[in-house]
Amino acid sequence: MMALGFIQQYRKSAGIGTLASFTIPIAAVVWVAWMAFFVAWYLLGIPFGVS
Numbered sequence: 001m002m003a004l005g006f007i008q009q010y011r012k013s014a015g016i017g018t019l020a021s022f023t024i025p026i027a028a029v030v031w032v033a034w035m036a037f038f039v040a041w042y043l044l045g046i047p048f049g050v051s
Helices: 002-010 016-044
Strands: none
Touching: 002 016
């Protein structure tokens, strides 16, 4: 709700759909970046946790 309030300061007609349409692409990019890190860790043989 707080993020929606900030968006509505600049776009009065913004709703939940507008918030989702802004955040889903960002979440997808972050997910792809983290998956690349995990693959790199795995291929380099670095442990994921304390071993």
